[in-house]
Amino acid sequence: MPFRGFELHIPAPERRPGERPSFDHLKIPPAGATPRPSPSTPAHELRELPYGLARVLDDAGNAVGPWKPDIDPETLRRGLKAMLLTRIFDERLFRAHRQGKTSFYMKSTGEEAVSTAQSLLLGASDMCFPTYRVLGWLMARDYPLTDLVNQIYSNARDPLRGRQLPILYSARDYGFYSISGNLGTRFAHAVGWAMASAYRGDSNIALGYIGEGSTAEGDFHETLTFASVYHAPCILCITNNQWAISSYSGIAGADETTFAAKAIGYGLPGLRVDGNDFLAVWAATQWSIERAQAGLGATLIEFFTYRMEGHSTSDDPTRYRPSDEPVEWPLGDPIERLRQHLTLIAEWDDARHAALVADLSEQVSAAVKDAEAVGTLGKSKPPVTEMFEGVFSRPDWRLIEQRREAGAE
Amino acid sequence: MPEKGTAANSSMSMIQALNSALDTMLGQDPDTLIFGQDIGYFGGVFRVTEGLQAKHGAKRCFDAPIAESAIIGAAIGMAAYGLRPVVEIQFADYILPAFDQLVSEAARLRYRSGGQFWAPITVRTPYGGGIFGGQTHSQSPEALFAHVTGLKTVIPSNPYDAKGLLIASIEDEDPVIFLEPKRIYNGPFDGRPDVALKSWAGHPLAEVPAGHYTVPLGQAAIRREGNDVTVLAYGTMVHVAAAGIEQSGIDAELIDLRSIVPLDIETIVESVKKTGRCVILHEATRFSGFGAELSAxxxxxxxxHLEAPIERVCGWDTPYPHAFEWDYFPGPGRLAAALARVMEPA
Incomplete structure (x- = not known):
């Protein structure tokens, strides 16, 4: 081949603000088209899998193809409820931020199927290592709404005692590990936790989440090496919501390969799954659980989804992407798709949906009201002594002296 | 429990004492496990884990990929599960890829989760110079860790302390950085490279009991009592300080800090109030080194109570140089000169 001269390649998304959204480059296969090999298949025979897209629900709402899970309507309704509750809660608390009641908020909008389906499927003694967009995990497990709002307001009843930014929850009893604002690090904790389960001969599975943007972090790659080397019983999930603040997924390498395909280099199975399809999320997670339980170790899953809102309350996505991109997303809204399916199989109807929305809205309003009775950010806080607790198992002389100096005794 | 001087004691090098600590904990606590680069079958590049895999099994003592961040990250996840992982970072110079795991995770987990999760991990790592290791096998990064609230930083100076402090670190409920002064692994070194090497054999602090004992974190040891000046040191520098004091002929009190977090402030203050003078000795670079905190x-x-300015005798503020090992390394001569200066009449 002739020498053509070098040119530095800078990736750019298909469309910018003011342009019509386009998703032609995505090559989304129809529901049912991607095969489902047995979970016992060796990883080296699964190398085509991460280039497909496991889908169950078709455009009409039918459940089709090899990934169609065996799941009863009652569980589907629980999933729909948890997704709706997440959406309604996000809307209400985002508004609370705009009303000056807290400093920060992040929504899960458009990504609710992933965390809710996995929360319902995993066991009580399993552990998820969350990102900041998996509120659905807690909603599916009936975490007290008032405690969420207390945390968001950092008030006197905040279960995290006023020490942590809003929505960076921790809920051990609900299988929900502590979140922090730095990215990628907890992926390694998930694998360590899974290694500990295997070390003890237990049957507990760890489920780690990471965003597609953070797959560029070294911790992602080091973690996959560990997961592979030690056959750790874990499910490592990439939620590819297409956007990392203003950076489209191509900045993290999406134009060159799929995120699921990163698994191949580590000798792990990689699944690429429609993350807006509750049934497909369920089926892929079930596949990975069976694989771990059979002693075959970790699975990497890319959930292909879409961040319908801004990164956080500090972000305006219309500055960098077409404003109607969220409604044009070809894989739709996960809530509407599950609702459509339940309606199609005669297990749901508009009246029940409207009643559920009204009921959940009422629950959220009541929780907000209860938390506001305690106080919003700055109006109420835990005692200042809490600032000095929990740094170490017991405060050393520095903290005791400084607590006195701060007048917090 | 055996006491010092009983038949169950034996003379050990610091390597053997550390090995004995790990062996003791693996033997008595099924939740303790150890991993790191080259530490399994081979027994570690400094032989600290020699024989432990053969004795306790590969699941208790195994090799890790060259991935410092995941080594410490996986340890945090294990600790959150309820285990007591002890990991080795082959040289302290190579701990930096794991800094996010230490600062943003291990040190913060208990605080940010309201006490729901915590990370009682122990990170063992050889540190310090005097071995012609060049820039990346000689550094003393203790001040980086001391600055991170939520981490404990422990530095033994002899075999007896090494075993007792390591067991205390493993049993501690907080994350501990355990810095092993590699220059004194096999024998005390007083900073004079032209003097024949000594082994630990015959040293009173190389008498190490068999079985379980602890040296509590946060308790300094007075290695030499004196009235005229207090010398603060840790690790290899404790031995350098002893030589420097002897060379100076000054009646100095030598305090071995043993851990810099938690810090035994009472012993330091009591001594300096008695002597009225203070000289701080460490291998690490001076600017923003731990000596700056001690001085403050x-x-x-x-x-x-002070009758003279506090002096710091430290590594120069350069990268660790290869050819200039002994120009860089703060030896007994520099300490003796500092002691003489603080004793000069005002």
Whole structure:
């Protein structure tokens, strides 16, 4: 081949603000088209899998193809409820931020199927290592709404005692590990936790989440090496919501390969799954659980989804992407798709949906009201002594002296 | 429990004492496990884990990929599960890829989760110079860790302390950085490279009991009592300080800090109030080194007892140089000169 001269390649998304959204480059296969090999298949025979897209629900709402899970309507309704509750809660608390009641908020909008389906499927003694967009995990497990709002307001009843930014929850009893604002690090904790389960001969599975943007972090790659080397019983999930603040997924390498395909280099199975399809999320997670339980170790899953809102309350996505991109997303809204399916199989109807929305809205309003009775950010806080607790198992002389100096005794 | 001087004691090098600590904990606590680069079958590049895999099994003592961040990250996840992982970072110079795991995770987990999760991990790592290791096998990064609230930083100076402090670190409920002064692994070194090497054999602090014992974190040891000046040191520098004091002929009190977090401030303050003078000795670079904190603390608490400025004798503020090992390394001569200066009449 002739020498053509070098040119530095800078990736750019298909469309910018003011342009019509386009998703032609995505090559989304129809529901049912991607095969489902047995979970016992060796990883080296699964190398085509991460280039497909496991889908169950078709455009009409039918459940089709090899990934169609065996799941009863009652569980589907629980999933729909948890997704709706997440959406309604996000809307209400985002508004609370705009009303000056807290400093920060992040929504899960458009990504609710992933965390809710996995929360319902995993066991009580399993552990998820969350990102900041998996509120659905807690909603599916009936975490007290008032405690969420207390945390968001950092008030006197905040279960995290006023020490942590809003929505960076921790809920051990609900299988929900502590979140922090730095990215990628907890992926390694998930694998360590899974290694500990295997070390003890237990049957507990760890489920780690990471965003597609953070797959560029070294911790992602080091973690996959560990997961592979030690056959750790874990499910490592990439939620590819297409956007990392203003950076489209191509900045993290999406134009060159799929995120699921990163698994191949580590000798792990990689699944690429429609993350807006509750049934497909369920089926892929079930596949990975069976694989771990059979002693075959970790699975990497890319959930292909879409961040319908801004990164956080500090972000305006219309500055960098077409404003109607969220409604044009070809894989739709996960809530509407599950609702459509339940309606199609005669297990749901508009009246029940409207009643559920009204009921959940009422629950959220009541929780907000209860938390506001305690106080919003700055109006109420835990005692200042809490600032000095929990740094170490017991405060050393520095903290005791400084607590006195701060007048917090 | 065997006491010092009983038949169950034996003379050990610091390597053997550390090995004995790990062996003791693996033997008595099924939740303790150890991993790191080259530490399994081979027994570690400094032989600290020699024989432990053969004795306790590969699941208790195994090799890790060259991935410092995941080594410490996986340990945090294990600790959150309820285990007591002890990991080795082959040289302290190579701990930096794991800094996010230490600062943003291990040190913060208990605080940010409201006490729901915590990370009682122990990170063992050889550190310090005097071995012609060049820039990346010689550094003393203790001040980086001391600055991170939520981490404990422990530095033994002899075999007896090494075993007792390591067991205490493993049993501690907080994350501990355990810095092993590699220059004194096999024998005390007083900073004079032209003097024949000594082994630990016959040294009173190389008498190490068999079985379980602890040296509590946060308790300094007075290695030499004196009336005229207080010398603060840790690790290899404890031995350098002893030589420097002897060379100076000054009646100095030598305090071995043993851990810099938690810090035994009472012993320091009591001594400086008695002597009225303080000299701080460490291998690490001086600017923003741990000596700066010690100096500030002594000034804040002992100002009206001080009869001379506090002196710091440290590594120069350069990268660790290869050819200039002994120009860089703060030896007994530099300490003796500092002691003489602080004793000069005002």
């Amino acid at each position: 603390l002594v000034q804040e608490r002992c100002f009206y």
